Amino acid sequence: MKVNGHLHFRLKTTSQQTHLINTDAAEEDRRIQSREFRPSSRTRPLSLALSLSLRFRGAWTQRSESVMADSITPILPNNPNPNYQGPATGTLPPAPPPSLSLDGSPPPPPPPPAPASRSPVVFSFPKRPSIRLTSEFDSDSSVFFHKVSCKLLDSFAKLKLSFSNNHKGELSPPQLTFVSKNFSVHHNFEDESTLLNGSVDVGRRLHLRATHHLQAQEGEAAVVAKLADPGYALELSSPVPYVGMPKATLKFPLGEVSVEEKEEEEAKRILSINGIVKSQLLNGLCTAHYADEDLKLRYSYKDEEMSFIPTLSLPSNALSFAFKRQFSPSDKLSYWYNFDSNYWSAVYKHTYGKDLKLKAGYDSEVRLGWASLWVGDEGGKAKTAPLKMKVQFMLQVPQDDIRSSALMFRVKKRWDI
Numbered sequence: 526m527k528v529n530g531h532l533h534f535r536l537k538t539t540s541q542q543t544h545l546i547n548t549d550a551a552e553e554d555r556r557i558q559s560r561e562f563r564p565s566s567r568t569r570p571l572s573l574a575l576s577l578s579l580r581f582r583g584a585w586t587q588r589s590e591s592v593m594a595d596s597i598t599p600i601l602p603n604n605p606n607p608n609y610q611g612p613a614t615g616t617l618p619p620a621p622p623p624s625l626s627l628d629g630s631p632p633p634p635p636p637p638p639a640p641a642s643r644s645p646v647v648f649s650f651p652k653r654p655s656i657r658l659t660s661e662f663d664s665d666s667s668v669f670f671h672k673v674s675c676k677l678l679d680s681f682a683k684l685k686l687s688f689s690n691n692h693k694g695e696l697s698p699p700q701l702t703f704v705s706k707n708f709s710v711h712h713n714f715e716d717e718s719t720l721l722n723g724s725v726d727v728g729r730r731l732h733l734r735a736t737h738h739l740q741a742q743e744g745e746a747a748v749v750a751k752l753a754d755p756g757y758a759l760e761l762s763s764p765v766p767y768v769g770m771p772k773a774t775l776k777f778p779l780g781e782v783s784v785e786e787k788e789e790e791e792a793k794r795i796l797s798i799n800g801i802v803k804s805q806l807l808n809g810l811c812t813a814h815y816a817d818e819d820l821k822l823r824y825s826y827k828d829e830e831m832s833f834i835p836t837l838s839l840p841s842n843a844l845s846f847a848f849k850r851q852f853s854p855s856d857k858l859s860y861w862y863n864f865d866s867n868y869w870s871a872v873y874k875h876t877y878g879k880d881l882k883l884k885a886g887y888d889s890e891v892r893l894g895w896a897s898l899w900v901g902d903e904g905g906k907a908k909t910a911p912l913k914m915k916v917q918f919m920l921q922v923p924q925d926d927i928r929s930s931a932l933m934f935r936v937k938k939r940w941d942i
Contacts, residue, residue, distance in 0.1 A: 656942040659907060664933045667692045681705060716740075737765070779803050841865075866890075880911055892924040907939040914938045 661670040672687040688699040698715035711720040719739040726732055730751040737744035747762035756778040763771035772785035782800035789795060799816045809826035820839040826832065832849035843865040850858045855876045862869040872886035882899040897919040901910030915937040922930045 658940045658942065661937040663935050894922045896920045907937050
């Protein structure tokens with residue numbers, strides 16, 4: 526830069542040493558400009574010396590910048606502080622602040638890092654299958670029933686072993702069962718019998734099912750075809766070896782009708798028709814069941830508090846009815862009466878939550894009163910009960926001999942190993 530006929534150098538560096546040199550040069554320029562300097566014969570050597578001095582200072586400053594460039598980091602353009610000298614040697618500068626888009630919303634997050642590629646597993650040991658042991662004791666027969674089961678091949682199949690022992694410790698011949706989705710084998714070691722069951726789906730509407738007893742060389746084969754409309758199906762089943770016509774069953778939403786050939790005592794084969802038909806009638810469900818020339822008509826009416834179920838059998842004209850009354854969500858009374866035999870029975874049930882139930886009743890046919898206490902769901906499995914255990918206590922009091930009353934219990938426990 527040229528000022529008043531002299532050259533001045535403006536050096537831009539972040540080093541403290543270079544900053545001091547620029548300060549001395551600026552101070553020298555101010556002193557020169559403060560005088561009314563006029564070149565003359567006396568001042569020419571001084572002006573020449575000053576010019577050489579300034580040139581020497583500029584060359585020395587450029588050399589210092591080149592030497593210090595490797596160890597000094599220049600000022601970052603995003604840092605407003607001119608005295609900031611950057612991070613220490615060997616570290617990366619800090620990331621700039623996230624920029625905003627034109628509408629003021631933050632930028633999208635960076636994509637997640639790609640997962641590290643894992644080397645394929647050449648061989649892995651299979652996991653040990655979990656074993657479940659269920660034991661049940663009945664005080665009436667004094668017999669222990671045991672069942673051991675485990676899932677195989679990642680729950681593809683299940684293996685079951687069941688046996689029993691009496692109070693003397695004597696074991697009964699076990700039974701072994703292998704069950705999968707489409708195939709099962711049941712073997713009884715007591716009579717050395719084996720039963721095979723298999724099923725397969727052929728397409729969406731055709732199902733094949735077969736059963737075979739190895740020792741007796743007998744079985745059954747069936748074909749079930751689902752018709753176009755939902756709820757309609759046609760089933761053809763026949764014993765193996767083949768004897769006579771197959772049994773045909775037509776299923777529809779309101780019931781089913783089956784036709785089969787039967788043998789009578791006189792070695793005559795006749796066609797037998799069985800069927801069940803259901804229909805809604807007067808806010809209830811009416812059911813007609815016809816089998817072996819007997820017709821049973823049943824009507825069921827049920828609401829939130831009461832159920833009424835009369836039943837009529839033809840041609841015997843036997844009439845009976847069942848009545849159920851729900852007093853509360855935990856209290857229920859059931860009553861059954863047969864007009865033909867004058868037998869009746871009554872049962873009262875009270876529940877305490879889900880896992881505790883008290884039942885008491887009387888049966889006039891056997892002239893017996895009884896009461897039972899269930900710990901655990903009566904119709905559920907042991908795995909859903911508290912501590913995976915179900916207990917039932919039952920007291921039986923005969924009407925004719927009260928002294929021969931008996932207290933029985935049943936315990937069922939499951940262990941997961």
